[in-house]
Amino acid sequence: MTDRLNIALAQVNPTVGALGANQSRIRSARADAAARGADLVVYPELVICGYPPEDLVLKPFFLERVRKAVEELAADTADGGPAMVIGAPWQDQGRTYNAALLLDGGQIAAVRYKHDLPNYGPFDEKRVFSAGPLPGPVNFRGVRLGLLVCEDMWTPDVAETLAETGAEILVVPNGSPFETDKSDMRMNLSVARVTETGLPLIYVNQVGGQDELVFDGASFVLNADRSLAAQLPGFDEHLGMTHWTREADGWRCASTEFAKPAERLEAIYRAMVLGLRDYVGKNRFPGVIIGMSGGVDSALSAAVAVDALGADAVHLVMMPSPYTSQHSLDDAAEAAELLGARIDTISIQPAMQAFDSMLAPAFAGKDPDITEENLQSRSRGVTLMALSNKFGGMVLSTGNKSEMSVGYATLYGDMCGGFNVLKDIYKTTVYELCRWRNAHLPAGVMGPSGRVVPDRIITKAPSAELKPDQTDQDSLPPYDALDDILECLVERDMGLMEIVARGHEAEVVNKVWRLLDRAEYKRRQAPPGVKITRRSFGKDRRYPITSGFISILAG
Template sequence: IIKYTQNKILLPEYDVFEERRHYLPGNENSLKVIDFKGLKIGFTICEDAWVDEEITGPRGYETDAVSVLCNKGADLIINIAASPYSRNKISLRQRLFQKLSQKHNIVFIYVNQAGANDDLIFDGSSAVYKNGRLLLQAESFKEDLLFYDTEKTYNFTASSGQNRMHEVRSALVLGIRDYAGKTGFTRAAVGVSGGIDSAVVLTLAAEALGPENILALAMPSEYSSPESLSDAQELCRNLSVKCTELPIHSVFTGIKSSLAGIFSGLSEDITEENIQARIRGLFLMAVSNKFRALLLTTGNKSEIGVGYCTLYGDTCGALAVIADLYKTEVYELAALLNRGSAVIPQNIICRAPSAELRTGQKDQDTLPPYDLLDRIIKKYYEEYKSPQQIIAETGCSENLVIDIIKKLDQAEYKRYQLAPGLRISEKAFGSGRKFPVVKKLSYRSINV
């Protein structure tokens, strides 16, 4: 028997949320308080409780559903949520709900979804608050069951919780596991280059699905260093993952021979570099098809941001595991994954990053050092800083800042065609980004 229904009052319309396109909101007059065994219970749905702009930031809502329910006599409010994870989100929610429960002198029960769907990861972290105190806390990044007794006294001591990179690790493992499971895959495939990105993705995949369910492919070329191949093989041994070597040299030579006529008189350039990446993409997709293995891509946020990737090459795959991690964060995560047991060889961590698509190639031939690149991208994309502000705050030259911003804007067409990337930041490339591919941009000289 359905005794009561309630519509969501506040429909978010920012970033990944587009609820007003699909639903009509309820109104505050529909909010009711239910009497149950002497308790007066009110219900809110997810965003309905995000009403304190000192904590949440500007939302522009006119209705405060929590205050309405409290004015109607509620002494316990349940918030049913599907609130996606991002860094610092767990602690932000805790501050918000502690403040609401203290402000209104109520019990506030937060019930959040646990699991992942597409690029969104729901961390669970359900909790009970009373008069500003945290009484009970459910597990994060897994399903959990708590019982709250309204007549019992609780003396809960909150744990210090996971640090930032522990949270990220748990989120990405959950994201891989649920994406695979909910799409019917039990195995995954990863191309391993001997670089840090593929090493981290392979390690996370083995943790999520089990090493026996991971297919690792090493695809050396004439430009691959012997160390890269041996480090990739050592990584796989450390993880107990089977590694298959598929050299691409003969295929690359054949393709160049086939194109020799039309390319006659032209020097080799990035075209030949991209051909190598696309051969590897072809091999990976073939293995994915033949063995029904979910292909995981290995690009990071820094490289995806500036377009330092090859369409239909290293971008091939169904899920971009570290697409929302800056390169510097990939190294942080690698350090965490190596705690206790150094599964990722130190050579991989220490070697200068390289795509190894030409002789002597290094990432820094094309890009500034990653710590600097990441700062520029974050300030422009996540903090909405102007070029002038970025120059002033980083001390970088105008030419460098404008060059990176141009690369960010011009790479939009690549990002439109990428696999969904697991989201762990407040501003990720993907479903929440609504920028056109075709746009007229002007990069004028800046006076600072």
């Protein structure tokens, strides 16, 4: 019976479906862990195929290739080096499970299946996986490990069963995506499981971007007395070594590394950078193209893009109309200069004139209205997509969550693009992030230190500049009020009178509610973007386009 264990926490960044590349990442981490004396390496949930694999796991030939990749990794452990706990989709008697597998001694030494399948927000595992039975511990070189796969830790049943059947250390492979304040929730739940079972706990989380999800890593270890023994950094790949000793009352991890968790704005910003970097890189785009307006949204998007990809991979384009102010031209140019990024100017006035001429017979007798404003936005969208087609860069759209909520965006215009880092960022948070980034240089970014968003962009009144003297507040409530109402409606599902009780006028709440409802069809056609809040637009909020409920509630 061993009394000492060295366990490595492999916080890696897999790519969904890239079995060979993920296998190489797993092997590289194992080699590093072996050089540092590890007995066991623990990887995140479904690391061999990346998480979430969604409907890939419904393809039998995909599962066959997964099994072959796992068997090859198992064979690696015949070299006498560290064993591995890896995650993989696994077929057993005609059913597919989300599995944690112990690889040791050249073979698959044990398999345990995820019992509690999440079916909320971005998760729909019940569509593709069968729930496993309540598991017992696995024997690893005389130590009984209790394997809980991600959601299994969020409720007490699995941990309780493992403790009752003799587990000595709880090991939790995770694919837990980032949300603001979620790290506190994870820690609180982990403390609850430790308190209930009296067992230490190892929590290993995936890192990296996958479509709209960002996994922030931040893996950790808790001892049985609930003390924190290790805290890995967030938003970075990292191999953490932990050293364990069997004591009279059970296993204890010696204190090792303690990375300081990111505060709210830093965490949001780093999630945006990581999400964009991996979306562009994993989809093999050479860079991004951003339409610059001289406003705060495009300026922040450009800063995130340069931080994620480097200035050479970011092409900024200013597309003035007759309504574009000189200060917008100057501010866009200053933002590009601060970031060190290329900016070109392409006037859309010829396109506006062409549309006016082309549509004049059809519009005869009609006064100009929002139609002509939207044609400006669509002219810009066509221009950006043409540049994307010609040069290969992905168009990064720049609309924020406040605008997307109330439909303050133009289909096939400023909504054009392949990705949007501001999609889940309210306007008030956009301003906070600009100020924060001007004062801080986040770890691991490729952009410059110091100010990256011009001061005037932050302080001036926001405007679409589609007609003379236009500002956003001509048609919207002030953004601090709007964002509070939207958060109540979208994130909290609050009713009209509850929101009014917070100090908002009923008429304003009613208007915002209607705008939110009516814009659903636009959001269905919007590009993906980084999930930041508890309920982002997309899989988190599946709301009907056609619905009479709003008129019943709001009158």
